Amino acid sequence: MGRQPGIRGGTLRTLIGGQRDVRLMPINSYSRLVGYDASLTLQPDILAEYTVEDDRIYTFHLRDGHRWSDGSPFTSEDFRYCWEDVIENRDLLRGGPPADLKVDGEVARFEVLGPLSVRYSWSRPAPAFLTRLAAPVPLVLALPSAYLRDFHARYQTPEKLGDLIVRYRVDDWPSLHTKVSRQNRPENPDLPTLEAWRPRTAPPAEQFVFERNPYFHRVDADGVQLPYIDRWLFNVSSSEIITAKTATGESDLQLGGISFPDYTLLKHAQHSYPQKVSLWTRTQGSSVALMPNLNCGDPVWRGLFRDVRMRRAMSLAIDRAEINKVLYYGLARESANTILPESPLFKPGYATAWAQHDPDMANALLDEVGLARRDRSGTRLLPDGRKAGIMVESAGESTLETDVLELITDHFREVGLPLYIRTSQRDIFRSRALGGAVMMSVWQGLDNGVPTSEMSPNELAPTSDDQMQWPLWGLHYMSAETSGEGPDLPAARQLVALLRQWRQTTTSAQRVDIWTKMLEIHADQVFTIGTVNGALQPVVKSSRLRNVPEEALFGFEPTSYLGAYMPDTFWYQGAD
Incomplete structure (x- = not known):
């Protein structure tokens, strides 16, 4: 399906299973220095252009006149601030520059070439550099310096920093700067962004509002500034009832919280509500x-x-x-x-x-x-005499996982291995795994x-x-x-x-x-x-929503869920 020129306006509703899922917004919005298109080819996006020499020297050129969502200029100063005042600042990054900026321990050399040009280089090849910039959660190289200076010890008075530390309920200035500067968790409505929609809501909230960025850099073939959609609402719901709410017309575009077993119900709902269900191909190495x-x-x-x-x-x-x-x-x-x-x-x-x-x-x-x-029941025993029962732990976010585990439990029982299922919250689950307390996990594959x-x-x-x-x-x-x-x-x-x-x-x-x-x-x-x-993923959209592909790949990486299909070009037929 070709992309049609659209009409600006309208509000898009999406259901999320918890407040943390606001992080899906910059993943789906997918504004990147360099990004993948729908054919998974790297293209300049925020950058006007870039050049690569010997996979070692990367020169970036910015767009003249590009601005952050608050209207402040987006220039090489934002790259310099990110590099010198954040990445190289051991108060903020105790471990020093991240691994993505190193080749065999050698940290990239950063240079400002002019107001709209910067360069990163190594003495050896760094072939992963651009792909890290195109990732769903990208390597961050630029920050809104005009805004963030107020939260940095190099630029702000100790007295003012002290007031801000109290106001933002943190312990010290590094915690303060980290809290207000997170681009991958859009929880600070004051933080300028380069994404298509800017956050207007701070947690806690039951609804997170994102409004169009008036300085977004993309335009359509007719020169109309994108995004077409004015507002994107993330409505917090219990993950268990996202399917039911979607089936009753409470979402205009839904990918998360629904899975293939829900397809029949969602397809049937088309007869009652103005929505349409498509099936995309999941890109994970294994669904479960x-x-x-x-x-x-x-x-x-x-x-x-x-x-x-x-x-x-x-x-x-x-x-x-x-x-x-x-x-x-x-x-x-x-x-x-x-x-x-x-x-x-x-x-x-x-x-x-x-x-x-x-x-x-x-x-x-x-x-x-x-x-x-x-033992007498046929259960295998460990060398120390304990039953060889395997506790498999789940984040409890997918009924499909539960259904698969029920079948695997029968399969393992046939070879003498009892399988027990334990559910816990994702954060607790991960910290327990790091602590060695988790024996086996169930998750998605690659x-x-x-x-x-x-x-x-x-x-x-x-x-x-x-x-x-x-x-x-x-x-x-x-x-x-x-x-x-x-x-x-x-x-x-x-x-x-x-x-x-x-x-x-x-x-x-x-x-x-x-x-x-x-x-x-x-x-x-x-x-x-x-x-x-290669499982199929239902995608439910309003019947008025245009430019959403009928068939596509669905996954976190490399498509960033909706990201590679440019949601800024989605629009409503009959938008106000």
């Missing part, structure tokens, strides 16, 4: 995946999960065909947690590795790893199941503390080795080494080779256990 915690605090379970035979056995125990048939009407693809056929890097062997339903082989592998003993070789393979290596299969190893990497633990499993260490090699590549062929090696390690080692991918 199990994540055995290789950093589990229990030494017995930690040893078992680090044995590849245990991970393979659990994968072989799962009947993916049943999951697909019962929960996805056979429309998804049975697969390990890996990339999708839509990716140019895909090979069929990645999807089928240790993903067949083979209870006999699973039983044999479980016997080999030291779980041969069973965020980016449709990568090209030009995209960083960082998801395949321990790089973040929210990777539930190895949170301490991920924390070690993201903290520049100052926290967490270094991976002590050879295959995990190899993934980190390959990622570092990718970060030094200069050709597409080199990047394809490294991606291939990392994907092969994942297929062989089963660090995470996938079920199905």
Whole structure:
């Protein structure tokens, strides 16, 4: 569907499951220095243009006359402030510049070339630099300096800072600056933005209002300034009733909080309310995946999960065909947690590795790893005599996860492994995983199941503390080795080494080779256990809303949910 020129006006309503989900706004609005278009090609966006030399030297040119949402000029000074007064300020960033600005420990060299030009350079290649700027939660290189100086010790008097610290209920000036400057959590209505819509509501609230940015940089083919939609409302609801509220016409555009099992209800609602349901293809490596915690605090379970035979056995125990048939009407693809056929890097062997339903082989592998003993009921026993029951933890945000787990519970029981389900809030869940208290998690698979070789393979290596299969190893990497633990499993260490090699590549062929090696390690080692991918995601929109694709890829990375499809171009037929 081609993009039609639109009419400005109207209010768009979306339901969210909690106040924290206001962070979806800058993800979906997707205004970036450099961003992906709908074909996943990198393009200058906020930047007027950029040049790259030898994958080492990146020169950025800004638009003449571009302004922040408060009308203040957007210039190289905002890049300088971000670099010198934030990134290099150890009071604000105790660990120093983030890993995304380093190549083998070398921090980028930053230069201001003029009022509208800046440069970042390294002595070695930094091929991931632009992709980090295009990410759903991007590397931040520019901040609204005119506004933020008032909250910075270099520019503000101690007396005034003291008053602000009391007013904003924080402990010190670094906490103050961090609180007011968060671009990825639009909770400060006073913070100028470059996004299409600016926040007008501070939490706590039941409704978060975003209004059009009067200085937004994009225009349509006729020269009309975008966005077309005047206001975007995020209405907080209980996540359990988002589907019901959507089905009764309380949302004008809904992607979150609904899933494929809701499709029949939502489709039926079209007859009663002026809305339409489309089906997009989910890009996750697995719609639902199990994540055995290789950093589990229990030494017995930690040893078992680090044995590849245990991970393979659990994968072989799962009947993916049943999951697909019962929960996805056979429309998804049975697969390990890996990339999708839509990716140019895909090979069929990645999807089928240790993903067949083979209870006999699973039983044999479980016997080999030291779980041969069973009690009278057939439950396997750990070497120390405890029942080999696995507690799997969920953030409780998806009924689909629960339904998949119910089927997997039956599959695991057949090989003598009881499965117990525990639900907790996402933040508590993640902190418990870091503390080693979580044995196994249920989550989505790879965020980016449709990568090209030009995209960083960082998801395949321990790089973040929210990777539930190895949170301490991920924390070690993201903290520049100052926290967490270094991976002590050879295959995990190899993934980190390959990622570092990718970060030094200069050709597409080199990047394809490294991606291939990392994907092969994942297929062989089963660090995470996938079920199905390529599942369909309902997207509900008002029947008057235009320019929303009928078919598209749906996922966090690389499309930033709606971001790659430019919601600033969505418009209402018959808008006031």
